[in-house]
Amino acid sequence: MIHSLQRGGGAIQRASYGALNRLSHLFLIFVILILVSGCHSARSISITQKEDGKAVFKRIAIVPFQRISTEDSDFKTVRCPLCGQLISAEKLPQGSEKDVEDVFVEKLTNQKIFVLIPPDRVGGIYDRVSAGFLKADPIEILKKVGNELEADGIVFCNVYRYRERKGYSYSVEKSASVAFEIHLIRVSDGVVVWKGIFDKTQISLMEDILQIVYFYKEQGRWLTAKELATEGIDEILKEFPGLRKD
Secondary structure, eight states: OOOHHHHHHHHHHHHHHHHHHHHHHHHHHHHHHHHTHHHHHHEEEEEEOOOTTTTTOOOEEEEEOOOOOOOSSSSSSEOOTTOOOOEOOOOOOHHHHHHHHHHHHHHHHHHHHHHEEEEHHHHHHHHHHHHHHTSSSOOOOOOHHHHHHTTTTTEEEEEEEEOOOOETEEEEEEEEEEEEEEEEEEEETEEEEEEEEEEEEEOTTTTTTGGGHHHHHHTTTTOHHHHHHHHHHHHGGGGGGOOOOO
16 A cells, blocks of 8 residues: 555656646746747848938828849849848849739728828839939939829838749748838938838748747748738838837
């Protein structure tokens, strides 16, 4: 009987030890989640606002999103013609800039805060003004376009990378990679009051343990290029003038 009780006591001790061990592992994971939860967005998203970036715009014109593409699929550092920002680019699939544009326009339209002048209306005027002022400063061209459309703000975006994943949601040969840069210019004086950059290539937990929060959020899925772009636009619009919640 005593022997039986001793064995039972050992089982209880082992069970208690196992429970404590599991709790310690859960606590460690919790600490890691806290430490890395801010790392995911910081690497891929950059927001720049001027001191007067809180200016509220009522009428915003959206220039058709532009493509800055390299001749091959290899990464290459290019410079934004508007602000001089350096960013890695690669050959873009046809129509990829329109995919990013459509997501942005839909998201901003759904806010129902601004009067938006859509890209299909702005594009012809932008092409005409650009052709007439080939050597002009890009900001001056955008100011002229904005004034002609009676807009107080104008959006200009460059798409640098839009690589589609090769594979499936839970197994890929190559992951999606997206990079774009969106500017909001005040038409009255040409000041870039806000700029949002999204630059991300989805990687696995084996490549970077800091992705644990991200993979938990996405349920371990490999995103398409459009899903990755949508994620980026959702994040940078949180800081868009007039939408930012202070």
